[in-house]
Amino acid sequence: MSLTPFLAASQHGPRPLPLFLELLRSETAQSPDRRAAALAGLAAYQAARRPRPRKPMPVVAQAGRAVLRDYGGTGTPAIFVPSLINPPMILDMRYRRSLLRWMSRRGVRPLLVDWGTPTPADRAQDAAQHIEEMLIPLLRSIGEPVALVGYCLGGTFAAAAASAVPVRGLAMIATPWRFSGFSPEALERIDSLWHAAHDSCDRLGLVPMEVLQTGFWQLDPGRTIAKYERFGRLDPASPAARTFVAMEDWANAGAPLTYAAGRQIFDDFFATDLPGQARWRVAGTIVDPHALPCPTVEFVSLTDRIVPATSAAGLADRRELRLGHVGMMVGSSARQSLWQPLADWLTALPAPR
Missing domain, CATH: 3.40.50.1820 (Alpha/Beta hydrolase fold, catalytic domain)
Incomplete structure (x- = not known):
């Protein structure tokens, strides 16, 4: 399945979508069936119906x-x-x-x-x-x-x-x-992430949420992909599917620092x-x-x-x-x-x- 259509339908994330798709390629390189399942889950997530936003509390x-x-x-x-x-x-x-x-x-x-x-x-x-x-x-x-x-x-x-x-x-x-x-491995990943993003963030005056999300994915890339595989098998109207969409929308949102x-x-x-x-x-x-x-x-x-x-x-x-x-x-x-x-x-x- 081609990854190109997802780039045009990224309003619901994951953010940054190109990096997520690259992560998906890497994690499923030896398993076309897993890749297809994850892409089906991604398509279902992006197409899922969302309830109206709640009115903010006073x-x-x-x-x-x-x-x-x-x-x-x-x-x-x-x-x-x-x-x-x-x-x-x-x-x-x-x-x-x-x-x-x-x-x-x-x-x-x-x-x-x-x-x-x-x-x-x-x-x-x-x-x-x-x-x-x-x-x-x-x-x-x-x-x-x-x-x-x-x-x-x-x-x-x-x-x-x-x-x-x-x-x-x-x-x-x-x-x-x-x-x-934090483990030495985690600290090294965090330091590498900041080293790569520092100059761009300095020019922006902000640290975009996408920079931070990238770090979260690197903690467990296999689990990041597997959850979309599982979601693709859910009934879209089920409580589990509605909860997944709500949680992923939260995880892929957020203001910059x-x-x-x-x-x-x-x-x-x-x-x-x-x-x-x-x-x-x-x-x-x-x-x-x-x-x-x-x-x-x-x-x-x-x-x-x-x-x-x-x-x-x-x-x-x-x-x-x-x-x-x-x-x-x-x-x-x-x-x-x-x-x-x-x-x-x-x-x-x-x-x-």
Whole structure:
């Protein structure tokens, strides 16, 4: 089957599509049947019907291009901080997989940070400035100490914000902190990716999402192709097929990073491990999640292929799971393994004095 037609139908990804097709060629070079199955799955994914976009939840605060979206509820106010990589909607997925909507019915008032979309004019705004200029003002806008919940790099950012302003508690989910805990092979791939993309990103003033997606695919190229093979065999109207489309649309979307944030993440975090060495300074303070005066907890997956358990902060309250990086948020076992324990922890936090 020719790959050419897919280049003209790439609005639904995968992004970048030419690189995905090259990866497909390489992974299925010895198996024409697998290639045909993966291409059939890709065609089915691109042609799948999408529901109407959800209406965004109300904005209750804004700081720069970032806003805080209110998911209702009358309990403990908790600000959820997503990663800068991929859209924040991983916390509000369809098909009964919305952590935030579920939390709003469990004694928590979830508030979601939406980082917005940077432009080249924002090129000099590094990771620390995202926290100082956007996240900390959003926290202060509530008028009382809130709980902070950070997912992936959002947990890294949340720990920094909690070092600068009083919070009721900090929960870190699948959060990298000791970046030296990544395997040497993973660090080498990440360094090579940044080396190849650095000059173009510098000229753009942004790090496009496609650069980051390329790195994710390289973690497990066989699995990247195999999931499209499996999708091609599903009934398009089945819950499994609808969930696949929603998850892939999320994974293939996302705003770029500012150049400075990308440089800091690649050079200061992955290459130098400033957070893990207690050398990362935000808002004039060295960030150390172990020294926070509030309750802290981390949820760590022992089977996470994106953020290995060895990169976690090592907090005293460590909850170990056996779900993937995304599965722990939206998988079939997420509610019992993560959602409920997190809700119990949040609702048990002491009231602010």
